[in-house]
Amino acid sequence: MKSTGVVRKLDELGRITLPIELRRNLDIEDREALEIFVDDDTIILRKYNPADVFTGEMDNLIEYKGKKVSKASIVNLAKLAGLKIME
Template sequence: MKSTGVVRKIDELGRIVIPKELRRTLDINVKDPIEIFTSENKVILQKYQADMACMITGEILDDNQTFGNGNIVLSQEGMALLQEELEIKLGKKREEMLNAE
C-alpha cells in the first residue's frame, strides 16, 4: 500500500474528505459507491465495482459475458476493443518472427 502523505481529520459526523486530485486519479466521481473494508487496524476505501462490470469499459450491461471461469467480464464494446488491441499486438509478433527468419 502506497502512502499519499495526505492527512485528514474526521468531522463530528464521522466524515472525511477525499482530496480532489486523489479522486481524479482513482476515477471516483460524485455519487460513486465506495466499499469500506477493515484489515487488522486499517480502514480501506475502494471504489465499488459490480460483479458484472466490464473490465475494460466499466459498463454494467445485461449482455456482458464472462470468460476464464468467470474471472473476466467483458461488454460487447470491451470485447471489440480487446480484439482490436490483440490483433495489433499479435500482428507485431508475427512480423517480428518473420523478420527473424
C-alpha cells in the first residue's frame, strides 16, 4: 500500500471527504459507488465494479433480480439443469 500523506477527520456522522486530487487521479466521479473492505485494522475503499455473483467475471453481464450474472454462467447453469443450449 502507498501512503498519500492525506489525513482526514471523521465528521459527526462518521463521514470523510476524499480530496479532489485523489478523486481525479483515481477517476472517481461524484456519487460514484465505492466498495468498502476491512483487513484486520485497515479499511480499504475501491471503485465498485459489479461482477458475476458466481465467478467474479466482469464481462457480458446481465442483471437478474438485482444480481449480476455473466452469460457464461447462465449457459453453464442451463447445462447443469439439463437444458439444451443453442449458441
